[in-house]
Amino acid sequence: MTLFIQQLFDGLALGGVYCLAAIGLTLIFGVLRIPNLAHGALYMLGAYVTYFFLVTVGVPYVAAIGLAAVVLALLGVLMERLVFHPLRNAPHTHHMIAAVGAMFFFQAVAQALWGADFRRMESPISGSVTILGAQISWQRIVIVGTAVVVLGLLTWFVKRSIHGQTIEAIEQDRTGSSLVGISPSRVSMLTFGLAAALATVAAGLVAPINLLSPTMGDALSLKVFAIIILGGLGSLPGAVVGGFALALAEVMTSTYVSAAAGEGIAFVVIVLVLAIRPTGLFARAVQR
Amino acid sequence: MTTTFSPQRIGTVLVALALLAAPLTLGGEEYVLRVLTVGATYAIAVYGMNLILGLTGQLSLAHGGFFGIGVYVVGLLTTDYHWAFWPSLAVAVVATAVGGYVAGVVALRTHEEYFAIFTMAMGFIIFLVISRWESVTHAHSGVSGVKFPEGFGAVDFSEPIVMYYLVLVFLLGAAYVTYAVRRSGIGRTLVAIRTSEDLARSIGVNVGLNKQLAFAASTTLAGLGGGLFAAVQGFVGPSAAGIDLTFEMLMFILVGGLGTVLGPVVGTFLVLFLFEFFQDFEAYRFLVLGPIIVVLVIFAPRGIVGYLNQFVGRVRSRRANGSRNPGRPHDDRKAESTTDVKEAL
Amino acid sequence: MTLLEVRGLGKHFSGLHAVDDVDLDIAEGRITAIIGPNGAGKSTLFNLLAGFYRPTSGTVRFHDRDITGMSPHRTVAHGIARTFQTTKLFEDATVLDNVLSGRIVRSRSTVFDAVLRTPRHRREERLNLDKAMAALEFTGIAGYRDEIAASVPQEVQKRVSIALALATEPQLLLLDEPAAGLTEEETVGFAQLIRDIVADGITVGLVEHRMSMVMSLADHILVLDHGKEIASGTPDAIRTDPQVIEAYLGADHADQEGAG
Numbered sequence A: 001m002t003l004f005i006q007q008l009f010d011g012l013a014l015g016g017v018y019c020l021a022a023i024g025l026t027l028i029f030g031v032l033r034i035p036n037l038a039h040g041a042l043y044m045l046g047a048y049v050t051y052f053f054l055v056t057v058g059v060p061y062v063a064a065i066g067l068a069a070v071v072l073a074l075l076g077v078l079m080e081r082l083v084f085h086p087l088r089n090a091p092h093t094h095h096m097i098a099a100v101g102a103m104f105f106f107q108a109v110a111q112a113l114w115g116a117d118f119r120r121m122e123s124p125i126s127g128s129v130t131i132l133g134a135q136i137s138w139q140r141i142v143i144v145g146t147a148v149v150v151l152g153l154l155t156w157f158v159k160r161s162i163h164g165q166t167i168e169a170i171e172q173d174r175t176g177s178s179l180v181g182i183s184p185s186r187v188s189m190l191t192f193g194l195a196a197a198l199a200t201v202a203a204g205l206v207a208p209i210n211l212l213s214p215t216m217g218d219a220l221s222l223k224v225f226a227i228i229i230l231g232g233l234g235s236l237p238g239a240v241v242g243g244f245a246l247a248l249a250e251v252m253t254s255t256y257v258s259a260a261a262g263e264g265i266a267f268v269v270i271v272l273v274l275a276i277r278p279t280g281l282f283a284r285a286v287q288r
Numbered sequence B: 001m002t003t004t005f006s007p008q009r010i011g012t013v014l015v016a017l018a019l020l021a022a023p024l025t026l027g028g029e030e031y032v033l034r035v036l037t038v039g040a041t042y043a044i045a046v047y048g049m050n051l052i053l054g055l056t057g058q059l060s061l062a063h064g065g066f067f068g069i070g071v072y073v074v075g076l077l078t079t080d081y082h083w084a085f086w087p088s089l090a091v092a093v094v095a096t097a098v099g100g101y102v103a104g105v106v107a108l109r110t111h112e113e114y115f116a117i118f119t120m121a122m123g124f125i126i127f128l129v130i131s132r133w134e135s136v137t138h139a140h141s142g143v144s145g146v147k148f149p150e151g152f153g154a155v156d157f158s159e160p161i162v163m164y165y166l167v168l169v170f171l172l173g174a175a176y177v178t179y180a181v182r183r184s185g186i187g188r189t190l191v192a193i194r195t196s197e198d199l200a201r202s203i204g205v206n207v208g209l210n211k212q213l214a215f216a217a218s219t220t221l222a223g224l225g226g227g228l229f230a231a232v233q234g235f236v237g238p239s240a241a242g243i244d245l246t247f248e249m250l251m252f253i254l255v256g257g258l259g260t261v262l263g264p265v266v267g268t269f270l271v272l273f274l275f276e277f278f279q280d281f282e283a284y285r286f287l288v289l290g291p292i293i294v295v296l297v298i299f300a301p302r303g304i305v306g307y308l309n310q311f312v313g314r315v316r317s318r319r320a321n322g323s324r325n326p327g328r329p330h331d332d333r334k335a336e337s338t339t340d341v342k343e344a345l
Numbered sequence C: 001m002t003l004l005e006v007r008g009l010g011k012h013f014s015g016l017h018a019v020d021d022v023d024l025d026i027a028e029g030r031i032t033a034i035i036g037p038n039g040a041g042k043s044t045l046f047n048l049l050a051g052f053y054r055p056t057s058g059t060v061r062f063h064d065r066d067i068t069g070m071s072p073h074r075t076v077a078h079g080i081a082r083t084f085q086t087t088k089l090f091e092d093a094t095v096l097d098n099v100l101s102g103r104i105v106r107s108r109s110t111v112f113d114a115v116l117r118t119p120r121h122r123r124e125e126r127l128n129l130d131k132a133m134a135a136l137e138f139t140g141i142a143g144y145r146d147e148i149a150a151s152v153p154q155e156v157q158k159r160v161s162i163a164l165a166l167a168t169e170p171q172l173l174l175l176d177e178p179a180a181g182l183t184e185e186e187t188v189g190f191a192q193l194i195r196d197i198v199a200d201g202i203t204v205g206l207v208e209h210r211m212s213m214v215m216s217l218a219d220h221i222l223v224l225d226h227g228k229e230i231a232s233g234t235p236d237a238i239r240t241d242p243q244v245i246e247a248y249l250g251a252d253h254a255d256q257e258g259a260g
Helices: A002-032 A039-057 A061-087 A092-114 A138-160 A162-172 A174-179 A184-206 A218-231 A236-256 A259-276 B007-025 B030-055 B063-079 B085-107 B112-132 B160-183 B185-195 B197-202 B207-233 B243-256 B263-277 B279-299 B303-324 B332-342 C042-049 C072-078 C095-101 C111-116 C119-138 C154-167 C184-199 C211-217 C235-239 C242-251
Strands: A128-131 A134-137 C002-013 C016-027 C031-035 C057-062 C080-082 C172-176 C203-207 C220-225 C228-233
Touching (some): A002 A184, A039 A184, A039 A218, A061 A092, A061 A184, A061 B279, A092 B112, A092 B243, A128 A138, A138 A184, A138 A236, A218 A236, A218 A259, B007 B030, B007 B263, B030 B185, B030 B207, B030 B263, B063 B207, B085 B207, B160 B185, B160 B207, B160 B263, B185 B207, B185 C111, B197 B207, C002 C042, C016 C031, C016 C042, C016 C057, C016 C203, C016 C220, C016 C228, C031 C042, C031 C211, C042 C080, C042 C172, C072 C080, C080 C154, C095 C119, C095 C154, C111 C119, C154 C184, C184 C203, C184 C211, C228 C235, C228 C242
Parallel strands (some): C031 C203, C031 C220, C080 C172
Antiparallel strands (some): A128 A134
16 A cells, blocks of 8 residues: 555656646647657756756756756747748658657757766755655655646646637637737747746656656657647647556556556557547547 | 660669679778678668658658567577578568558558657557567567578678678669559559548549558568668667667658659668768767758758759750740749659659 | 439538438439539538548449448449549649559559569550540640649649549549639630530539539539538529529528538
């Protein structure tokens, strides 16, 4: 029972990370129809930039994550302008290939700047509490708390602010919204910036638990794809539910089945969901 | 267009001659010969990718995984199970053909981005099985002592140069199949699917079946390339089934020219040459190559061979237009596309 | 003789009855037109006949064979060809290559024939080229054979799409608004082309907006409104049918609907 509680909290913390990372991807895919395979690489860079501000510059943890999020948001916008904007009318294969190029580049940058070795990032948040006999580290509680707060802010942003409403409008009807004078170009940049910033927050939060490496984003890329396919493309609530569901499934499978099974479950989810519903779980049915 | 001295034909002959003569001019450079032989096994698999991505327009990211199946079938059968090489290679080819066909039944229910994501997940599962199934695949310790192909009479495949020519025969075969497919109604069918599935359907193309066959053909070539790769390397590990390999092949074909006959071989050898050139920088090579991929896909999505074809076509069409119909304004766009479809080599 | 026999055909899209209980007989060697206001279900009906949609009720018989719900690649093989409302072509390919694509369904040679260049393969390629050229001549665009489809004028593109359909050697050709977007003069040329097609022994099904064209061409007219048949008969009978007049007047106020 103690083990279960322990794993439950681990799963919730991981779920928080997955949600934050998946929301960005689901926005980019839902709004812009770009399956951004470089999303995991942005997450990885976010972790390293946080590390840079925390360890090299020496600013406080929360400020380091904030600064890194700003840096990555700018990078996300830059990537949209340089890579995806020129390809906006190209076939989807071109988007994906370009994203792979960007992914390779980001990994090489991280390796050039920080080396290929694993790095550890100490968190100033230490200690743990005992809940029902299980030791839960404060870091994990902070992750879950932050995820909830950020999700709340995001919901508010999408529902209340002009830019947020624009994203939602475009997501629902691309052509319609360009008719009423919303610039798809600005929304596109905004979406990429927001997505990169959210991935950075996720990476900055999880970095003290996991180790940093230039390839840490590889598996995450596919896992977040599993989440948004599970939760429905472009759906924020779907990304949240899918994120927690996949994280819990992973943690429980690694604990009670095997580590390899836990690692593979995301890919099995993709294959199973798409085998049964080729357009994703919550997509509108396509009639023949 | 079928004259003996068409530029495309000359280009094909030049590439073939360069491949045939390469080991002779390199003298005793065994390392270079090895790089070339490994490159040729990749190029065979890249021809497979060309069939599904270049001709049919479906981005399959499971390609590295199927290459890995070929690698491990030959690797494990010739070592742990003491099979001879040739039957092992036959099993690898049949396994990837059947595997590809069956996987295609499900994978091709998905479309566009979903197909790419689905196949990427499939590739990851193959990789995970190979890198974690300790008792069968030896996981990260890999497989060593893979057999060379058994020779015939005086032909001894443990000689690196003989092995090179063996792989080259398969490579030329893959190129010829691509050429024959392109020129025939099958190529027309696949390109029709790539351009518009709806229109293809309306003229009686069985879109699903043809995509499935193209996918199976592509995985078969991946398996063949992988099987030969295992014999060339002698020692193989899970990285021969990794997603990075898929991405590298994607780069090869993009540089060479999607859908063309010579693109896979030109792209593979050119990029491998660049890899060797940047070898001192190891992983940093992607500092340069990453942006190159992006720039290529934005500004030059046709690849080297694609652009050469376009150039040849433009010159030819200008000449033809000049003699036949001098009054007519020339349309560049027309010329470039003509080559793309009619005689891209 | 009835070539295509439709009974009680229906198609529902999540609650919407796009086509509802439609009966239709297309007589061999004649031109049968389907008209109706926007959103009446004309294109949906075509999609059902050609196998692009699977009907939710009813049957379609072609040459006395049940083809209900048969997928398009089989209906084309049986001899039903179609064009699309918005002209669809293989835009990067030449006009000739476009029309050659129409030969795929009549080709028997396999990839092995292509690789080995068997006599069968060569014979077939020659036959395909002849048939494609014949279709280009027939539609009067042989001069454009080496041009890229996307670069030729719109009227020629429409003719290419018909040549492409003809290359599949259909017995029934379904034309979805073949004259949409054409000038008055070009429309006259198209009407003549359609007459030529029928004179060549091919039965034509026609969805068209231009009443003048329909009235002068069609032997039989089916009028749809909201997916249902409201009238059926000769042009003269349709012209004076009060329900048809009513539907067309009412249609002026109706919203545009994509399904039309």
